[in-house]
Structure formats: structure tokens, C-alpha cells
Amino acid sequence: MSMLKLTTAAFAVALAAGVALPAQAEDSVYIQLPTYRTGPYAGSGIPIANGMHDYLTMLNERDGGINGVKINVDECETGYDTQKGVECYEQAKAKGTLVFNPWSTGITLQVIPKASVDKIPVLSMAYGLSAASQGDVFPWVFNPPMTYWDGASGIIKYIGEQEGGLDKLKGKKIGYIFLDAGYGREAIPLLEDLSKEYGFEMLQYPVAGKEMQNQSSQWLNVRRDKPDYMVMWGWGAMSPTAVKEATKIRYPMDKFIGVWWSGGEDDARAGGAAAKGYKTLNFNSVGPDKPALQDIKKLVVDAGKSQVDPAKFGENLYNRGVMNAVIMAEAIRVAQDKSGKTVINSEDMRVGLENLSIDAARLEAIGLPEFFSPMQISCKDHSGHTKMYVQEWDGENWKQVSDWFEPMSDKVEPLLAAAAEEYKTSNAPWPARAEACAN
Amino acid sequence: MFYRESGQYKTTYESDQAIFPIREDRIGIAIIMAMALITPFIASEFILASIMIPFLILALGTIGLNVLTGYAGQLSLGTGAFMGAGAYACYKLATIFPDINIVVLILLSGVFSAGVGILFGLPSLRIKGLYLAVTTLAAQFFLEWCFIRIPWLYNYNASGAIEVPERRGFGDLILTGPSATATTRYYVVLAIVVVVTLVVKNLVRGRIGRQWMMIRDMDIAAELMGVRPLWAKLSAFAVSSYLAGVAGAMFVFFYLGAAEPSSFGISLSFQVLFMAILGGLGSLVGSFFGAAFIWILPIALRVGLPAVGVDVGAEIIFQIAQMAVGALIIFFLIAEPHGLARLWAIGKEKLRVWPFPYA
Numbered sequence: 001m002s003m004l005k006l007t008t009a010a011f012a013v014a015l016a017a018g019v020a021l022p023a024q025a026e027d028s029v030y031i032q033l034p035t036y037r038t039g040p041y042a043g044s045g046i047p048i049a050n051g052m053h054d055y056l057t058m059l060n061e062r063d064g065g066i067n068g069v070k071i072n073v074d075e076c077e078t079g080y081d082t083q084k085g086v087e088c089y090e091q092a093k094a095k096g097t098l099v100f101n102p103w104s105t106g107i108t109l110q111v112i113p114k115a116s117v118d119k120i121p122v123l124s125m126a127y128g129l130s131a132a133s134q135g136d137v138f139p140w141v142f143n144p145p146m147t148y149w150d151g152a153s154g155i156i157k158y159i160g161e162q163e164g165g166l167d168k169l170k171g172k173k174i175g176y177i178f179l180d181a182g183y184g185r186e187a188i189p190l191l192e193d194l195s196k197e198y199g200f201e202m203l204q205y206p207v208a209g210k211e212m213q214n215q216s217s218q219w220l221n222v223r224r225d226k227p228d229y230m231v232m233w234g235w236g237a238m239s240p241t242a243v244k245e246a247t248k249i250r251y252p253m254d255k256f257i258g259v260w261w262s263g264g265e266d267d268a269r270a271g272g273a274a275a276k277g278y279k280t281l282n283f284n285s286v287g288p289d290k291p292a293l294q295d296i297k298k299l300v301v302d303a304g305k306s307q308v309d310p311a312k313f314g315e316n317l318y319n320r321g322v323m324n325a326v327i328m329a330e331a332i333r334v335a336q337d338k339s340g341k342t343v344i345n346s347e348d349m350r351v352g353l354e355n356l357s358i359d360a361a362r363l364e365a366i367g368l369p370e371f372f373s374p375m376q377i378s379c380k381d382h383s384g385h386t387k388m389y390v391q392e393w394d395g396e397n398w399k400q401v402s403d404w405f406e407p408m409s410d411k412v413e414p415l416l417a418a419a420a421e422e423y424k425t426s427n428a429p430w431p432a433r434a435e436a437c438a439n
Numbered sequence: 440m441f442y443r444e445s446g447q448y449k450t451t452y453e454s455d456q457a458i459f460p461i462r463e464d465r466i467g468i469a470i471i472m473a474m475a476l477i478t479p480f481i482a483s484e485f486i487l488a489s490i491m492i493p494f495l496i497l498a499l500g501t502i503g504l505n506v507l508t509g510y511a512g513q514l515s516l517g518t519g520a521f522m523g524a525g526a527y528a529c530y531k532l533a534t535i536f537p538d539i540n541i542v543v544l545i546l547l548s549g550v551f552s553a554g555v556g557i558l559f560g561l562p563s564l565r566i567k568g569l570y571l572a573v574t575t576l577a578a579q580f581f582l583e584w585c586f587i588r589i590p591w592l593y594n595y596n597a598s599g600a601i602e603v604p605e606r607r608g609f610g611d612l613i614l615t616g617p618s619a620t621a622t623t624r625y626y627v628v629l630a631i632v633v634v635v636t637l638v639v640k641n642l643v644r645g646r647i648g649r650q651w652m653m654i655r656d657m658d659i660a661a662e663l664m665g666v667r668p669l670w671a672k673l674s675a676f677a678v679s680s681y682l683a684g685v686a687g688a689m690f691v692f693f694y695l696g697a698a699e700p701s702s703f704g705i706s707l708s709f710q711v712l713f714m715a716i717l718g719g720l721g722s723l724v725g726s727f728f729g730a731a732f733i734w735i736l737p738i739a740l741r742v743g744l745p746a747v748g749v750d751v752g753a754e755i756i757f758q759i760a761q762m763a764v765g766a767l768i769i770f771f772l773i774a775e776p777h778g779l780a781r782l783w784a785i786g787k788e789k790l791r792v793w794p795f796p797y798a
């Protein structure tokens with residue numbers, strides 16, 4: 001048994017050295033990006049990872065970082081696996097990350113209780129726990145620009161508009177096909193609530209993570225039930241498979257609406273020409289034309305510092321990754337401003353995120369005009385509940401087919417407050433907010 | 440020269456039957472225990488939280504599987520689910536009885552997984568080998584289905600995950616929950632694992648353990664000699680599932696902090712099975728070797744390679760680590776099909792006669 005101990009001791013020494021080595025250089029901050037470029041979710045994870053990485057690299061290359069402070073970035077491969085995600089979190093904590101972006105609802109749920117103890121803000125951009133938007137209960141968790149419940153209400157609102165009014169939903173059947181994990185289940189409470197309110201029938205089609213590349217049984221049921229609309233909460237390999245299966249049973253694609261995470265170009269491409277008409281929500285613009293994206297192209301992609309396939313530069317999920325990096329970068333700026341320091345720590349970063357405000361003028365100034373809807377995060381509201389739009393696949397590209405519209409905040413807001421309260425009681429003793437509101 | 444038992448006379452039955460009859464072994468185990476106790480003072484939090492705690496817990500899970508597969512010869516692919524049964528039982532107990540010490544609840548939650556194990560062990564009375572493996576696979580899928588589909592098990596949480604509540608004990612020490620320090624959790628885990636391992640060691644070298652091994656080696660002969668297969672097999676399932684359940688409960692309460700059903704998927708079952716096979720079936724020390732190999736090596740590679748200047752993407756490191764571990768498993772099993780424990784035993788034999796090649 002002592003051999004075992006020797007080896008562990010040797011590993012321990014090596015690891016202690018390994019963790020300690022990348023010491024903080026002068027005037028730099030560190031952000032770990034948990035990503036997944038392997039496994040069944042890599043199809044969605046790769047463009048996101050590239051987008052985040054490339055925008056931050058571009059800032060370093062073009063401006064020498066933010067106000068002269070370089071951003072050290074490294075990636076930690078989670079494979080969308082919760083255990084590995086927790087390991088990445090521990091590693092990020094040891095290396096002093098400013099902020100943690102779990103990029104998985106499962107990992108988000110795991111790190112939410114740890115965040116307030118370790119004083120590391122969690123930025124779960126439009127995923128994770130919807131109730132985390134309640135800043136007074138979750139001071140360390142942020143989910144701008146919108147929560148899942150905003151998204152679910154947005155889809156129902158859009159369907160209502162198509163039908164000529166929300167009252168016309170009565171008696172309709174709306175199918176909900178979702179990844180049977182924390183992510184897909186997150187939207188169910190709100191959809192159930194709305195189904196009671198508007199009198200539509202909600203049919204659930206769970207897809208287990210293991211079976212997401214084989215959904216024929218679920219779509220067989222869809223064919224039998226003939227729902228008027230299909231709503232999808234898919235990610236990774238689930239989305240392209242669902243689109244393919246939907247075209248196979250000749251489901252009317254214009255009645256098939258995905259959440260923003262099911263809106264990758266590759267997801268829609270899988271259905272071939274028949275996927276034309278497939279719709280998803282979105283909250284960022286698609287395409288490589290914005291000036292800042294052109295800077296990324298010039299300084300990062302063309303310089304060979306990115307892993308992105310040049311043909312896929314500027315696609316939807318890539319831009320989503322860029323947006324996540326923009327939120328981090330802008331929050332660093334606010335944090336520097338608020339704390340008066342240039343090299344901030346994770347507690348300053350929390351203040352930065354909480355006081356984050358990106359208006360249209362600011363977007364213009366950073367070279368991303370109308371890249372997303374202006375957002376304002378506050379002490380109470382950690383999400384912002386901004387606007388979304390619906391896009392449609394035309395066989396080659398995403399086309400915006402609706403105006404930017406707001407979620408049904410009057411329906412969502414009370415539920416969020418109730419859910420936060422429930423989280424508090426079921427996780428008692430949940431620490432009361434100790435952080436003062438800085439604004 | 441250093442490791443030689445000559446001159447150590449055993450004058451009582453107790454000393455002859457001791458777990459560690461050789462003085463050098465006792466010194467060795469004392470050094471290991473001392474090292475384990477001082478680890479929190481020299482290791483970083485990352486090493487404690489991400490390596491040592493899960494390593495000890497998985498070692499206990501591997502011991503559980505080893506009781507069933509290594510000692511009693513019943514192949515099982517359901518360890519992950521039995522661990523999950525313990526975890527969910529502990530979660531329910533902890534939320535129903537918030538005032539009882541969590542360590543008591545963890546030890547108690549194993550009873551529930553033992554019950555589940557006995558239930559799924561019933562087919563073992565009629566079927567053996569790979570066929571039995573298939574029925575334990577059914578347990579794996581059925582229990583995973585329960586964890587997803589029975590909302591009572593996770594207290595109707597909207598997320599479908601179980602979250603570990605904060606619990607105090609032993610004075611006012613925070614034992615579980617996000618505020619519990621890695622050091623506290625490590626010591627609790629260490630204490631449970633050491634005590635339980637000691638109990639299992641005495642179990643396997645006693646009457647029950649001998650019955651298991653007789654069943655494993657030849658069940659018909661064992662039956663003719665008076666071993667009742669029903670009791671022997673079911674007790675193996677019960678003890679094995681109990682250990683797995685305790686390991687699963689600790690996995691959630693002292694390591695993960697929250698768990699989804701997918702945490703107890705088939706991949707965990709396989710991971711534990713590989714630990715048992717690579718460490719050596721029918722060996723307790725092998726369980727620790729196997730768990731160390733399968734759990735620590737990939738992390739060490741992932742963290743260690745960038746530190747020594749191998750500068751490639753995180754996903755490449757990830758894949759290199761996986762390939763390296765796979766290659767090493769094949770290498771070690773070719774070098775010694777009976778696992779690392781056998782290598783360790785050979786090493787000890789050689790050490791006994793060292794510096795002479797034979798004696």
C-alpha cells in the first residue's frame with residue numbers, strides 16, 4: 001500500500017507545482033473557460049468555445065487587454081459532464097478565475113451553492129437556473145440576457161401571434177421535445193403554467209441524453225399525437241437529430257420552434273432542404289459583418305490563433321460565444337471603474353456584472369451595433385429580461401422573421417420570485433445576501 | 440534485507456491471525472495512515488477536493504464491487520445504480536431527519552441500497568456469469584429510470600437534481616454543503632473509508648468471506664460442504680450494495696455537492712468495474728490501487744501536461760489523457776492479468792529475498 005501512497009504523494013507534489021506555476025503576471029487577469037470540444041455535445045460546444053476565446057484574444061491583440069490589463073484565458077474540457085465540470089471549477093478556483101461560465105445547466109446547478117462561499121461569480125448566459133435572476137437571493141449568479149422561462153413564454157407568445165391571439169391557443173396541442181436533463185426540464189414548470197392559463201394541451205417528449213441520436217420513438221409518438229406546434233429544448237447532437245427526424249415524418253417545419261440553443265446552423269443543416277422553415281428563438285445577430293467581428297477575423301482568425309473553421313466564422317453559435325465574452329469584457333470594464341483598480345479580483349467582477357449596462361451606444365462603440373438587445377443588470381434583476389426574435393432557416397442561412405419582442409414578464413416574474421423562494425427553503429439554511437448593492 | 444520476517448516469532452493465536460502479521464507491514468501501514476492524516480496540511484485544496492476525496496470514495500465503491508465480483512464471483516454491472524440508491528436514500532433521510540448527524544445517515548443509507556441489492560441479487564440464485572451481468576444491467580437502467588421519473592426521490596425539485604443541504608455535527612463543525620471545508624470533508628471520508636475497510640477485511644477473512652470464496656471457486660462443491668448458496672450469494676449482494684450505497688452517499692454529500700441522475704449512469708458502473716479489474720479482483724489493497732490509477736492518472740495528466748510545457752488545446756490534453764490511460768490499462772493487464780495487487784504481491788515476494796534472486 002505504501003507504493004500507492006508514494007505515487008499519490010508524487011502526483012500531489014507535481015500537481016501542487018502545476019497549479020502554482022502559472023503565477024499571475026503583472027497586470028493581467030485570469031479567466032478559465034470551461035468548454036467542450038469532445039463528446040456528443042461538441043457540435044454545439046465548439047462554436048461557443050471558439051467565439052468566447054476569439055473575442056477575448058482579439059481584445060488582447062488589438063487593445064492589449066482591457067485598460068491595459070491583459071486577459072489570460074485557458075480552456076478546461078468538461079465534455080458537458082457534470083463531474084468534470086466540478087473538477088474544472090475547482091481548478092478555476094485554485095487559479096483565481098474572475099468568473100465561471102459553466103456552459104451546462106447541470107454544472108450550473110452544481111456550482112450555484114459554491115459560488116457564494118468561494119466568492120466566484122457564475123455567469124450562465126441564458127441557461128442554468130431561471131430563478132437565479134433574483135439578485136437578492138442569488139447575489140453571485142447571473143443569467144443575462146434572458147432566462148429559460150422568458151424563452152418559453154416568448155415561444156408561446158409567438159405561437160399565439162401566429163394563431164391570431166393567445167386566446168386562440170385554447171384546445172391546441174403543443175408538443176415539447178426536450179433533453180431529459182436539468183437543461184430540458186427547466187422550462188417545464190412555466191409551460192405547464194401557461195398551458196393551464198391559455199387552455200392548450202402540452203405533450204411532453206423527453207429524450208434521454210444517451211439516446212439523443214436516436215429519436216425515432218419520440219417522433220413516432222409525435223406523428224401519432226399530431227401536435228399543432230412542436231417546441232424543442234435541444235442541445236448538442238439532439239438538435240440536428242430532431243430536425244432530421246421531423247423532416248422524416250414530414251412534420252410541418254414552420255410549426256417547429258426551437259429555443260435559442262437549438263439554433264446552430266449545423267443543427268438546421270442536418271435536415272437538408274426539407275428543413276426549410278425550421279424556426280428558433282435568438283437574441284444575438286447572425287453573420288460576420290460587425291466591425292468587431294471583422295477585427296477578430298483580421299487579428300485572430302487570419303493570424304492562425306483561432307480553431308474556428310473560416311467557413312463557419314460568424315455563425316449563430318459562434319456569435320453567441322462572442323456575446324458571452326462581450327458580457328465578461330464589459331463587466332471587467334465596469335468593475336475596474338467601480339473598484340478604481342485595473343487588476344480586479346472576482347469580488348470586483350461580481351460588482352461589475354451587477355452594474356453592467358450595455359446600451360445601443362455602447363454596442364456601437366465596441367464595434368457591435370445591434371449585436372444584441374441593450375441590457376441592464378441590476379442588484380435585484382440579474383437577468384435583464386431583454387428582447388428576443390424568431391429566426392427561420394431558409395435552407396442556407398438564418399433569416400429574422402419577427403421583430404425583437406419582449407417575454408411575457410408579467411407571467412414569468414412572479415414565478416421566478418416563487419421559484420427563488422422555493423430554492424431558498426429547500427436548500428435551507430440558504431445564506432442571506434450579505435453583499436451591499438453598489439448602485 | 441529491510442523487509443524480512445525472520446526472527447519475528449508468533450507466540451499467540453492473536454498475533455498469528457493478525458491482519459498484518461509482519462512487523463514491517465505494520466510500520467508501513469502506520470506510515471501510510473500518518474501520511475493520510477497530514478495530507479490536508481501539505482496538499483492544496485484542489486488536490487483534496489478533486490483528487491483525494493473522490494479517490495477514497497471510489498476506492499470504497501470498488502471494495503463494494505470487489506466483495507461481489509472478486510470474492511463471491513458474481514459479475515455486476517449495476518454498481519453505479521447501487522451507489523445512486525445510497526445517494527438518494529441519504530438525501531431523503533437528510534431532508535426528513537435534519538437533526539441527525541449526517542455520518543449516521545450515510546451509514547444508514549447503505550441499508551437501503553443493500554435492500555435494493557438483495558432484490559436484484561435474487562436472479563443470481565439461478566443464473567451465473569454473463570447472464571447475471573445482464574440482470575444487474577437491468578438494475579442499472581431501472582434505478583436510473585427511477586431517479587429521473589420518481590420526483591419524490593428528489594423532493595420535487597424543478598431541476599430534477601438533488602442538492603446537498605448544509606449539515607453540522609461533532610460540535611458545530613460544518614460537515615456538508617458548500618460551506619464545508621475540503622479538510623473537514625476529507626477527514627470524515629477518510630475515517631469512514633478506513634473503518635469500513637477494516638470491517639470488510641475482517642468479514643472476508645472470516646466465515647462469511649470464506650463462504651463467498653467457496654461459492655466463487657466452485658458452487659456445487661461449496662453446497663455439498665454445507666454452504667447455503669442462497670445466504671452466501673444474497674449476503675454478498677447485500678454487503679456489496681451496502682458499501683456501494685455508502686460510497687454513493689459520500690460521493691454526493693462530500694464530493695459533488697449536488698447530483699443529477701446521470702451522475703450514476705452506466706459509465707460510473709464501468710469505471711468502478713475497471714478499477715476493480717485493474718486493481719485486482721479479490722483484493723482490498725487492489726481496490727485502492729485501481730481507484731488511484733483510474734481516477735488520479737487522468738487528472739494528473741490533464742493538469743500535469745500543461746504544467747510541464749505541453750502547450751496544446753484543452754481538448755487535445757483531454758484526449759491524450761484518455762488514450763494514455765487506455766494504453767496503460769492494456770499494458771498493465773498484459774504485464775499482470777491479475778491486476779496491480781498481484782504486481783504488488785510479487786514485489787513483496789522479491790523484496791523478501793532481496794538482494795538474492797531466490798532463497
